[in-house]
Amino acid sequence: MSCFSAADESAHYGFSVCVLLQQYRAALGWERDGVVELGTGDATAIADVVAGMPALRVRGYDISQSSVDAARANIAARGVADRYTVEVGDFFDQADSTGGAGTPTVISNPPYIPAPDRDILMPELWGGVRGNDLLLQLLKAGYDNVIAAVASYSDPVTTIRTAGDLGYRVANFLAMGLDYGPYSNEPKVREHIRGLCAAGHGWAGESGYLVAVTLMTRNPDVPGDRADQLLRALQCDPSSSGWQRGQAPSP
Numbered sequence: 231m232s233c234f235s236a237a238d239e240s241a242h243y244g245f246s247v248c249v250l251l252q253q254y255r256a257a258l259g260w261e262r263d264g265v266v267e268l269g270t271g272d273a274t275a276i277a278d279v280v281a282g283m284p285a286l287r288v289r290g291y292d293i294s295q296s297s298v299d300a301a302r303a304n305i306a307a308r309g310v311a312d313r314y315t316v317e318v319g320d321f322f323d324q325a326d327s328t329g330g331a332g333t334p335t336v337i338s339n340p341p342y343i344p345a346p347d348r349d350i351l352m353p354e355l356w357g358g359v360r361g362n363d364l365l366l367q368l369l370k371a372g373y374d375n376v377i378a379a380v381a382s383y384s385d386p387v388t389t390i391r392t393a394g395d396l397g398y399r400v401a402n403f404l405a406m407g408l409d410y411g412p413y414s415n416e417p418k419v420r421e422h423i424r425g426l427c428a429a430g431h432g433w434a435g436e437s438g439y440l441v442a443v444t445l446m447t448r449n450p451d452v453p454g455d456r457a458d459q460l461l462r463a464l465q466c467d468p469s470s471s472g473w474q475r476g477q478a479p480s481p
């Protein structure tokens with residue numbers, strides 16, 4: 231097993247998580263409850279956030295043993311091992327991964343590579359045929375607050391529609407353009423992304439795509455809903471798939 235490596239994407243994830251946690255500090259209550267993380271990778275992104283936020287505690291999980299080994303070394307090097315722990319294993323197999331065990335907030339840059347099957351450069355990054363399988367699973371896991379990366383080519387309209395059906399609102403997001411990296415540039419994956427976008431399941435340009443680190447919440451103390459703004463930022467039509475906020479999804 232290899233370890234995920236994409237410096238610009240990880241930096242965007244870490245910075246955005248930091249901004250969203252700070253902005254919604256009181257309502258999210260992470261100083262009291264901590265947060266959990268699906269897919270720690272080498273931990274550099276969030277270890278720097280933990281180092282800069284003395285009240286933050288993170289329990290991370292990664293399915294890749296080599297990622298967890300790298301993560302533990304990076305966390306120790308930053309001196310935050312007492313507040314950032316990482317376990318090896320499937321996040322969804324953890325006893326407390328259901329959001330019901332006192333940790334209402336989950337953070338994640340989840341696997342989102344869309345491909346016809348798992349036989350890709352780094353199989354741990356496979357997000358299913360449309361790329362959003364793990365994010366959909368996370369939305370169904372029962373957390374009140376989900377801070378997660380949403381990629382423009384991984385069927386974001388279905389993701390945000392499903393989030394709405396589950397009672398989540400898009401409180402806020404930070405979007406950034408990313409060049410195709412080694413994982414999305416793999417010919418089999420690029421071809422699949424082209425097909426998905428042509429069929430209306432997302433957006434990607436010739437040289438890159440967009441990722442929005444998004445706070446989806448069911449917390450009444452966090453006001454507003456920027457779902458339409460998010461989808462427009464990702465170059466997607468909020469009304470595609472026949473859906474608009476407040477309407478039942480089309481069959």
Ligand SMILES: C[S@@+](CC[C@H](N)C(=O)[O-])C[C@H]1O[C@@H](n2cnc3c(N)ncnc32)[C@H](O)[C@@H]1O
Nearest residue numbers: 234240269270271291292293294320321339354
């Ligand atoms: C896109 S990488 C993000 C890594 C890191 N958070 C970052 O942004 O630099 C996704 C990570 O999720 C891990 N992963 C995939 N499926 C998982 C699962 N079911 N449970 C826990 N981790 C998983 C992968 O091994 C990979 O390290």
